[in-house]
Amino acid sequence: GYLPALSWRMEDAPWVMSEPRVMVMCAEPMDATRTAAGLLQQLIRDEFERVFRRDARVDIRPVSATGIDAIIRELEDFRPDILHIHLHGSEAEVSFVDHQGDEHRISAENFIERLQCSDFEPTVIVLTACQSASFAESLCGIAECVIAMVGEAQIKDALDFSRYFYAALARGKDLARAIR
Secondary structure, three states: OEEEEEOOOHHHOOOOOOOOEEEEEEOOOOOOOOOHHHHHHHHHHHHHHHHHOOOOOOEEEEEEOOOHHHHHHHHHHHOOOEEEEEOEEOOOEEEEEOOOOOEEEEEHHHHHHHHHHOOOOOOEEEEOOOOHHHHOHHHHHOOOEEEEEOOOOOHHHHHHHHHHHHHHHHOOOOHHHHHO
């Protein structure tokens, strides 16, 4: 299941009307569509292109298989409206996998602190990471809306949610409707 955590009533939240900037941060190396991360990135692009044809009004930047320092630099450079975080998680930590396949774990508290100290403020953070609902409220000071997973994150569920969520946004739905 998903848990929306809000810093204000979602129905009042503004949305980016022109060209949303989406950063897909993934825990695994990305190789086109052969990984879950690649599928997620392609799914987001496909949903916007399906609505707008090839004239998709979305700028998607993937960040994969890297450490927290590189991610923070990418966030500050790209300044996404939507930060979609697809990581391995637990109630106490998140983990990234580098290009060699080595897992790097950091505490959820440290991860949140690093995001808070960075110079970016996305409208939405989507967490498709196991147990991410346990620290979602802490991210509300960074973004107006945080969407997180309750319990284990099955890739099929993450992809299904993403497909419908991004399709709804592409059709101009507000955040509350897109989440529903």
